[in-house]
Amino acid sequence: MPTDRGQAAGRPTISEVAAEAGVGRATAARTLGNYGHVSPELRKRVLAAADKLGYRANALARSMSTGVSHTIGVIVADIGNPFFAGVVRGICDASRAGGFDTIVLSTYEDLDEEIAATNVLIDKRVDGMIIASAAVGGRDVGHIKEALNRGVPVVLVDRAVPSLDLDAVVIDNRDAAREAVERLIAAGHRRIGFVWGPPMDRPPATRRELLEAASRNLWTDGERLRGYLDALDDARIPFDPDLVMVGRKLEERVTEEVARMVALPDRITALFCTETDAVTGALRALRAAGLAYPRDVALIGFDDSAWAAVMDPPLTMIEQPVHDLGAKAAQVLLDGIRGGEPVRETHTLRSRLVERASVAPPPSPPA
Amino acid sequence: MPTDRGQAAGRPTISEVAAEAGVGRATAARTLGNYGHVSPELRKRVLAAADKLGYRANALARSMSTGVSHTIGVIVADIGNPFFAGVVRGICDASRAGGFDTIVLSTYEDLDEEIAATNVLIDKRVDGMIIASAAVGGRDVGHIKEALNRGVPVVLVDRAVPSLDLDAVVIDNRDAAREAVERLIAAGHRRIGFVWGPPMDRPPATRRELLEAASRNLWTDGERLRGYLDALDDARIPFDPDLVMVGRKLEERVTEEVARMVALPDRITALFCTETDAVTGALRALRAAGLAYPRDVALIGFDDSAWAAVMDPPLTMIEQPVHDLGAKAAQVLLDGIRGGEPVRETHTLRSRLVERASVAPPPSPPA
DNA sequence: CTGTTAGCGCGTTCAA
DNA sequence: TTGAACGCGCTAACAG
Numbered sequence A, B: 001m002p003t004d005r006g007q008a009a010g011r012p013t014i015s016e017v018a019a020e021a022g023v024g025r026a027t028a029a030r031t032l033g034n035y036g037h038v039s040p041e042l043r044k045r046v047l048a049a050a051d052k053l054g055y056r057a058n059a060l061a062r063s064m065s066t067g068v069s070h071t072i073g074v075i076v077a078d079i080g081n082p083f084f085a086g087v088v089r090g091i092c093d094a095s096r097a098g099g100f101d102t103i104v105l106s107t108y109e110d111l112d113e114e115i116a117a118t119n120v121l122i123d124k125r126v127d128g129m130i131i132a133s134a135a136v137g138g139r140d141v142g143h144i145k146e147a148l149n150r151g152v153p154v155v156l157v158d159r160a161v162p163s164l165d166l167d168a169v170v171i172d173n174r175d176a177a178r179e180a181v182e183r184l185i186a187a188g189h190r191r192i193g194f195v196w197g198p199p200m201d202r203p204p205a206t207r208r209e210l211l212e213a214a215s216r217n218l219w220t221d222g223e224r225l226r227g228y229l230d231a232l233d234d235a236r237i238p239f240d241p242d243l244v245m246v247g248r249k250l251e252e253r254v255t256e257e258v259a260r261m262v263a264l265p266d267r268i269t270a271l272f273c274t275e276t277d278a279v280t281g282a283l284r285a286l287r288a289a290g291l292a293y294p295r296d297v298a299l300i301g302f303d304d305s306a307w308a309a310v311m312d313p314p315l316t317m318i319e320q321p322v323h324d325l326g327a328k329a330a331q332v333l334l335d336g337i338r339g340g341e342p343v344r345e346t347h348t349l350r351s352r353l354v355e356r357a358s359v360a361p362p363p364s365p366p367a
Numbered sequence C: 001c002t003g004t005t006a007g008c009g010c011g012t013t014c015a016a
Numbered sequence D: 001t002t003g004a005a006c007g008c009g010c011t012a013a014c015a016g
Helices: A014-021 A025-033 A040-053 A059-066 A082-097 A111-123 A138-149 A173-186 A207-215 A219-234 A251-263 A276-288 A306-310 A322-337 B014-021 B025-033 B040-053 B059-066 B082-097 B111-123 B138-149 B173-186 B207-215 B219-234 B251-263 B276-288 B306-310 B322-337
Strands: A071-076 A101-106 A128-131 A154-157 A167-171 A192-195 A270-273 A298-302 A316-319 A346-349 A352-354 B071-076 B101-106 B128-131 B154-157 B167-171 B192-195 B270-273 B298-302 B316-319 B346-349 B352-354
Touching: A014 A025, A014 A040, A025 A040, A059 B059, A071 A082, A071 A111, A071 A322, A082 A101, A082 A322, A082 B082, A082 B101, A101 A111, A101 B082, A101 B101, A111 A128, A111 A138, A128 A322, A138 A154, A154 A322, A167 A173, A167 A322, A173 A192, A173 A219, A173 A270, A173 A298, A173 A316, A173 A352, A192 A219, A192 A251, A192 A276, A207 A219, A251 A270, A251 A276, A270 A276, A276 A298, A276 B306, A306 B276, A306 B306, A322 A346, B014 B025, B014 B040, B025 B040, B071 B082, B071 B111, B071 B322, B082 B101, B082 B322, B101 B111, B111 B128, B111 B138, B128 B322, B138 B154, B154 B322, B167 B173, B167 B322, B173 B192, B173 B219, B173 B270, B173 B298, B173 B316, B173 B352, B192 B219, B192 B251, B192 B276, B207 B219, B251 B270, B251 B276, B270 B276, B276 B298, B322 B346
Parallel strands: A071 A101, A071 A128, A128 A154, A154 A167, A167 A346, A192 A270, A270 A298, A298 A316, B071 B101, B071 B128, B128 B154, B154 B167, B167 B346, B192 B270, B270 B298, B298 B316
Antiparallel strands: A316 A352, B316 B352
């Protein structure tokens, strides 16, 4: 008596279809798998039998013998974050169009979680993976290299890892940030707050210290900080550590920090926010301080949304090609899986500064 | 000479580990699979060998023989939508905590896509699925029944399907909507716009016609409409078809429709929006018409967010327990998979009306 | 406690 | 063109 191990109820196998149709397994397999040659006559009988039994191929078994799962894995920090949700949607769309399914894993910005996630994907024998990695280089890219060693193509999305020679689909964060801050400077601002910077135990004493912390943290954040500094340098505006928020990235902390910057003797007159949560946090602080934008404080932030457009006044924001970021990453990955030449280049998509009405000259123009 | 079929480079199998350790396959399998009894001595040798070879279990092969994939499938309308992104995050969190991975598929509200998605999941032999279904009952639930027939547990999330006796995790949309509209009525409003209603070719002539269209469409939307009508009925306010938007659910269309309602001889003084896009669309229309909220038009909408709280004035919104919706659904599903009694009940989570400042009495109080 | 053996369902040679 | 037989990597009986 055969056990039922591995065979749930109501799941006919190809053998059963073959029996029903009165043909050999192989013939059934050929018709159902759409390969080889089968006489129209038998073909019809097999199809009829399959239909009658409600046959559905077991993708697992198929993957076992072909070694291909038609599945790609995606690792992002937080699937609940609208930015990543948009990217993932782009990935799903493009991969589905290419006949692939998607497994999504969230890491919450934790490298150990990220490593565990790559292992899960390796175990599940995905054909490739797309990672928005929290790794910054050095020794924390071991898991990515391992995937590569095991023959699993990897493409990076949103976050590049400079030390890794890999396909990556990103925007030019540094340039986008610089453009935004330049816009602020052009309006006459010189005291420009930066929210948020890298996690640090204590405020940086020097610019060098800040940059070092940044280089040990998220690639995107570091780039955006550099863009901010670039713009300051170009305008010969001295860097003031008091004007950057460091530490844990929480909306409430933004509110506190902006309140601090706004209470400074030589207070900020403009604010550059590197993320949506930073924008909302900043807005809270401004209101609490009885300050209005753009009259008292000008504001530009990352990640445009429908909300930013309906604020009153509407917000000037940086728009990222969220969907395209994901779609492009999936396309590059699929090309790689299909054996295209592994070019290993960085694909830089264009972001856009959407100018609306949150930027105005500072209250009292500097002397 | 064995072919390399199905065996990519650098992927040692359990047999190789066994050979390396000088033990039988089964012993290696037992240690690596953490089952049965193995002497500490051999165990150590196996582990060492596995580590040396960089062994990683092939989850596919394991699933084949156990019939369990430790993977659940999720089908939602749009993973890029912040609401669903939050739900999916809840699902991922809870299922990961239970040792399961997640495959996510988007359907874009298309029933055929949804059917295709269930087939993909069946083929991949997921252990269960969570669906936010566009099905409303009748004949379009065939795919769900089929999954059930094949022994795949299904739990519904966000959207119940009344005709189906299934576990479902939802909020009480009808009650939430009624509460919101009652709040508007309590403030003195009688001309309350409803955005958005069901897709219809032309505006409904009667209330009956509208309800019929609603019952042929998304469950959540229908419930929210009923809640709106409930509140109107309780207050003996006559239903006016001119005050509901029907047709395609696009942000731009909301803007047009709200503009229309606001230009009516007996114009609306309040607005109830069933979705975030409806809120932003409405806000656009109000601004274009030179109307301010809550002074000229009061406003309540579904799906609270950080943005709604920082608007000026801040918006009164209905908050859904997004993450919990997903987490609970995953828990119920996992219980089912683990063979808990299939209770098949509807789990109703609590939503909350977050009162802020977008509701005020109508401009000129009704006589 | 250990090793041998038989499947899981499918793709794929190879002989007929 | 067709069907029998083998292998993918693993788990689980069974025998020792």
